Amino acid sequence: KQEVTQIPAALSVPEGENLVLNCSFTDSAIYNLQWFRQDPGKGLTSLLLIQSSQREQTSGRLNASLDKSSGRSTLYIAASQPGDSATYLCAALDNYGQNFVFGPGTRLSVLP
Amino acid sequence: NAGVTQTPKFQVLKTGQSMTLQCAQDMNHNSMYWYRQDPGMGLRLIYYSASEGTTDKGEVPNGYNVSRLNKREFSLRLESAAPSQTSVYFCASSPPGTGGYEQYFGPGTRLTVT
Numbered sequence: 001k002q003e004v005t006q007i008p009a010a011l012s013v014p015e016g017e018n019l020v021l022n023c024s025f026t027d028s029a030i031y032n033l034q035w036f037r038q039d040p041g042k043g044l045t046s047l048l049l050i051q052s053s054q055r056e057q058t059s060g061r062l063n064a065s066l067d068k069s070s071g072r073s074t075l076y077i078a079a080s081q082p083g084d085s086a087t088y089l090c091a092a093l094d095n096y097g098q099n100f101v102f103g104p105g106t107r108l109s110v111l112p
Numbered sequence: 113n114a115g116v117t118q119t120p121k122f123q124v125l126k127t128g129q130s131m132t133l134q135c136a137q138d139m140n141h142n143s144m145y146w147y148r149q150d151p152g153m154g155l156r157l158i159y160y161s162a163s164e165g166t167t168d169k170g171e172v173p174n175g176y177n178v179s180r181l182n183k184r185e186f187s188l189r190l191e192s193a194a195p196s197q198t199s200v201y202f203c204a205s206s207p208p209g210t211g212g213y214e215q216y217f218g219p220g221t222r223l224t225v226t
Contacts, residue, residue, distance in 0.1 A: 004154070031213065032213060034214065034215065036217075041220075042219060042220070043116075043202060043217040043218055043219045043220050044155075044202070044204075044215075044217040045217070046214055046215065046216065046217075049214045089154060089155070091155075091215075093213055098143075098160060098162060098168070099157060099160075099170065099171075100145070100155075100157060100215065101157075101171075102147075102154035102155040102156070103154050104152055104153060104154040105154060
Protein backbone atom coordinates (compact mmCIF):
# COMPACT_ATOMS: atom_id res chain seq x y z
CA LYS A 1 0.00 0.00 0.00
CA GLN A 2 1.35 3.39 -1.02
CA GLU A 3 2.27 5.73 1.81
CA VAL A 4 3.23 9.36 1.32
CA THR A 5 5.02 11.44 3.92
CA GLN A 6 6.08 15.07 3.98
CA ILE A 7 8.85 16.72 5.92
CA PRO A 8 8.82 19.10 7.66
CA ALA A 9 5.28 19.27 9.03
CA ALA A 10 5.64 23.02 9.48
CA LEU A 11 8.19 25.59 8.38
CA SER A 12 8.63 29.28 9.16
CA VAL A 13 11.05 31.40 7.13
CA PRO A 14 11.76 35.10 6.62
CA GLU A 15 10.69 36.70 3.38
CA GLY A 16 13.16 36.32 0.51
CA GLU A 17 14.57 32.95 1.51
CA ASN A 18 14.75 30.02 -0.86
CA LEU A 19 13.24 26.86 0.59
CA VAL A 20 12.69 23.17 -0.12
CA LEU A 21 9.72 21.03 0.83
CA ASN A 22 10.11 17.25 0.79
CA CYS A 23 7.74 14.48 -0.21
CA SER A 24 8.51 10.75 0.08
CA PHE A 25 6.54 7.78 -1.22
CA THR A 26 7.02 4.07 -0.54
CA ASP A 27 5.95 2.55 -3.88
CA SER A 28 7.92 3.80 -6.88
CA ALA A 29 5.31 2.46 -9.34
CA ILE A 30 3.57 5.79 -9.76
CA TYR A 31 1.91 7.37 -12.80
CA ASN A 32 2.58 10.94 -11.70
CA LEU A 33 3.15 13.15 -8.71
CA GLN A 34 1.26 16.38 -8.13
CA TRP A 35 1.94 19.31 -5.79
CA PHE A 36 -0.94 21.36 -4.41
CA ARG A 37 -1.38 24.49 -2.38
CA GLN A 38 -4.16 24.81 0.20
CA ASP A 39 -5.10 28.08 1.86
CA PRO A 40 -6.94 27.95 5.22
CA GLY A 41 -10.56 26.95 4.80
CA LYS A 42 -10.17 26.55 1.03
CA GLY A 43 -9.85 23.79 -1.52
CA LEU A 44 -6.65 22.61 -3.18
CA THR A 45 -5.01 24.41 -6.07
CA SER A 46 -2.74 22.44 -8.37
CA LEU A 47 0.78 23.87 -8.62
CA LEU A 48 2.80 21.37 -10.61
CA LEU A 49 2.33 17.89 -12.03
CA ILE A 50 5.31 15.67 -12.86
CA GLN A 51 4.73 12.63 -15.07
CA SER A 52 6.62 9.47 -14.10
CA SER A 53 8.86 9.84 -17.15
CA GLN A 54 9.87 13.41 -16.21
CA ARG A 55 12.50 14.60 -13.77
CA GLU A 56 11.21 18.08 -13.01
CA GLN A 57 8.68 20.78 -13.77
CA THR A 58 8.92 24.54 -13.32
CA SER A 59 6.34 27.26 -12.96
CA GLY A 60 7.53 30.76 -12.10
CA ARG A 61 9.35 30.64 -8.76
CA LEU A 62 8.40 27.00 -8.21
CA ASN A 63 10.40 23.98 -9.27
CA ALA A 64 9.40 20.40 -8.52
CA SER A 65 11.67 17.41 -9.02
CA LEU A 66 10.94 13.70 -9.04
CA ASP A 67 13.28 10.79 -8.31
CA LYS A 68 11.23 7.61 -8.59
CA SER A 69 14.11 5.29 -7.72
CA SER A 70 14.56 6.89 -4.31
CA GLY A 71 10.84 7.57 -3.80
CA ARG A 72 11.28 11.32 -3.41
CA SER A 73 9.98 14.59 -4.76
CA THR A 74 10.97 18.09 -3.74
CA LEU A 75 9.27 21.43 -4.21
CA TYR A 76 11.68 24.34 -4.40
CA ILE A 77 10.32 27.84 -3.80
CA ALA A 78 12.64 30.68 -4.76
CA ALA A 79 12.59 34.12 -3.14
CA SER A 80 9.68 33.32 -0.84
CA GLN A 81 6.96 35.93 -0.22
CA PRO A 82 4.32 36.29 2.53
CA GLY A 83 1.71 35.36 -0.09
CA ASP A 84 3.32 31.92 -0.32
CA SER A 85 2.10 31.14 3.20
CA ALA A 86 -0.17 28.10 2.92
CA THR A 87 -0.16 24.33 3.33
CA TYR A 88 1.57 22.42 0.55
CA LEU A 89 0.52 18.86 -0.21
CA CYS A 90 1.93 16.27 -2.56
CA ALA A 91 -0.04 13.36 -4.03
CA ALA A 92 1.15 10.25 -5.86
CA LEU A 93 -1.04 8.62 -8.48
CA ASP A 94 -0.83 4.85 -8.93
CA ASN A 95 -0.04 3.23 -12.25
CA TYR A 96 -3.68 2.41 -12.88
CA GLY A 97 -4.33 6.14 -13.00
CA GLN A 98 -7.12 6.05 -10.45
CA ASN A 99 -5.91 6.19 -6.87
CA PHE A 100 -4.24 9.32 -5.55
CA VAL A 101 -2.49 9.04 -2.19
CA PHE A 102 -1.86 12.32 -0.41
CA GLY A 103 0.78 13.32 2.08
CA PRO A 104 -0.27 15.15 5.27
CA GLY A 105 1.14 18.46 4.05
CA THR A 106 3.74 21.03 5.10
CA ARG A 107 2.40 24.24 6.64
CA LEU A 108 4.56 27.14 5.42
CA SER A 109 4.70 30.58 7.01
CA VAL A 110 6.71 33.30 5.28
CA LEU A 111 7.30 36.20 7.64
CA PRO A 112 7.52 39.78 6.32
CA ASN B 113 -15.73 29.39 -15.53
CA ALA B 114 -17.14 27.69 -12.39
CA GLY B 115 -14.82 24.62 -12.38
CA VAL B 116 -15.83 22.24 -9.58
CA THR B 117 -18.69 23.34 -7.32
CA GLN B 118 -19.89 21.74 -4.09
CA THR B 119 -23.01 22.22 -2.00
CA PRO B 120 -23.54 22.81 0.83
CA LYS B 121 -20.48 24.65 2.19
CA PHE B 122 -21.32 23.84 5.80
CA GLN B 123 -23.60 21.28 7.43
CA VAL B 124 -24.36 20.12 10.96
CA LEU B 125 -26.05 16.76 11.42
CA LYS B 126 -27.20 14.76 14.39
CA THR B 127 -26.02 11.16 14.72
CA GLY B 128 -28.20 8.90 12.57
CA GLN B 129 -29.37 11.60 10.16
CA SER B 130 -28.76 11.25 6.45
CA MET B 131 -27.67 13.74 3.83
CA THR B 132 -26.27 14.03 0.32
CA LEU B 133 -23.30 16.17 -0.67
CA GLN B 134 -23.52 17.46 -4.21
CA CYS B 135 -20.67 18.01 -6.65
CA ALA B 136 -20.70 19.27 -10.22
CA GLN B 137 -18.00 20.11 -12.76
CA ASP B 138 -18.31 22.02 -16.01
CA MET B 139 -14.95 21.05 -17.55
CA ASN B 140 -16.18 17.93 -19.36
CA HIS B 141 -13.91 15.74 -17.23
CA ASN B 142 -14.37 12.00 -17.22
CA SER B 143 -13.12 11.16 -13.73
CA MET B 144 -14.52 12.45 -10.46
CA TYR B 145 -13.48 11.82 -6.85
CA TRP B 146 -14.64 12.27 -3.28
CA TYR B 147 -12.09 12.79 -0.49
CA ARG B 148 -12.24 13.53 3.20
CA GLN B 149 -9.63 15.61 4.98
CA ASP B 150 -8.94 15.18 8.66
CA PRO B 151 -6.32 17.05 10.72
CA GLY B 152 -2.82 15.60 10.31
CA MET B 153 -3.95 12.86 7.91
CA GLY B 154 -3.98 14.50 4.51
CA LEU B 155 -6.78 13.66 2.10
CA ARG B 156 -8.14 10.13 1.88
CA LEU B 157 -10.07 8.83 -1.10
CA ILE B 158 -13.63 7.71 -0.34
CA TYR B 159 -14.96 6.82 -3.81
CA TYR B 160 -14.14 7.65 -7.39
CA SER B 161 -15.82 7.41 -10.76
CA ALA B 162 -13.66 6.85 -13.84
CA SER B 163 -16.55 7.63 -16.18
CA GLU B 164 -20.28 8.11 -16.27
CA GLY B 165 -22.00 5.00 -14.96
CA THR B 166 -19.03 3.57 -13.05
CA THR B 167 -17.98 3.96 -9.43
CA ASP B 168 -15.27 2.32 -7.33
CA LYS B 169 -14.30 2.26 -3.69
CA GLY B 170 -11.29 4.15 -2.45
CA GLU B 171 -9.40 3.86 0.81
CA VAL B 172 -12.25 4.70 3.24
CA PRO B 173 -15.66 3.87 1.67
CA ASN B 174 -17.47 2.48 4.73
CA GLY B 175 -20.55 4.50 5.70
CA TYR B 176 -20.82 6.23 2.31
CA ASN B 177 -22.56 5.70 -1.01
CA VAL B 178 -22.09 7.56 -4.28
CA SER B 179 -23.99 8.21 -7.48
CA ARG B 180 -22.56 9.37 -10.79
CA LEU B 181 -25.75 10.96 -12.01
CA ASN B 182 -24.30 12.06 -15.36
CA LYS B 183 -20.94 13.25 -16.65
CA ARG B 184 -21.19 16.52 -14.70
CA GLU B 185 -22.48 15.38 -11.31
CA PHE B 186 -21.14 13.05 -8.61
CA SER B 187 -22.94 12.91 -5.27
CA LEU B 188 -21.88 11.47 -1.90
CA ARG B 189 -24.49 10.16 0.51
CA LEU B 190 -24.25 9.48 4.22
CA GLU B 191 -27.10 7.15 5.11
CA SER B 192 -26.70 7.27 8.90
CA ALA B 193 -24.19 9.89 9.99
CA ALA B 194 -21.74 9.14 12.79
CA PRO B 195 -19.44 11.52 14.74
CA SER B 196 -16.45 9.80 13.06
CA GLN B 197 -17.67 11.28 9.77
CA THR B 198 -17.05 14.81 11.00
CA SER B 199 -14.59 16.08 8.41
CA VAL B 200 -14.08 18.35 5.44
CA TYR B 201 -15.20 16.71 2.21
CA PHE B 202 -13.66 17.59 -1.14
CA CYS B 203 -14.81 16.70 -4.61
CA ALA B 204 -12.32 16.66 -7.48
CA SER B 205 -12.30 15.93 -11.19
CA SER B 206 -9.66 15.15 -13.78
CA PRO B 207 -9.54 15.02 -17.57
CA PRO B 208 -8.84 11.91 -19.64
CA GLY B 209 -5.55 10.10 -19.13
CA THR B 210 -3.49 11.76 -21.83
CA GLY B 211 -3.53 14.91 -19.73
CA GLY B 212 -1.80 13.14 -16.90
CA TYR B 213 -4.82 12.97 -14.59
CA GLU B 214 -4.27 16.42 -13.15
CA GLN B 215 -6.87 16.96 -10.45
CA TYR B 216 -9.05 20.02 -9.94
CA PHE B 217 -10.72 20.51 -6.58
CA GLY B 218 -13.92 22.07 -5.31
CA PRO B 219 -13.98 24.40 -2.28
CA GLY B 220 -15.08 21.70 0.17
CA THR B 221 -17.99 20.95 2.50
CA ARG B 222 -17.36 21.21 6.24
CA LEU B 223 -19.52 18.59 7.97
CA THR B 224 -20.02 18.27 11.71
CA VAL B 225 -21.88 15.30 13.19
CA THR B 226 -22.96 15.70 16.82
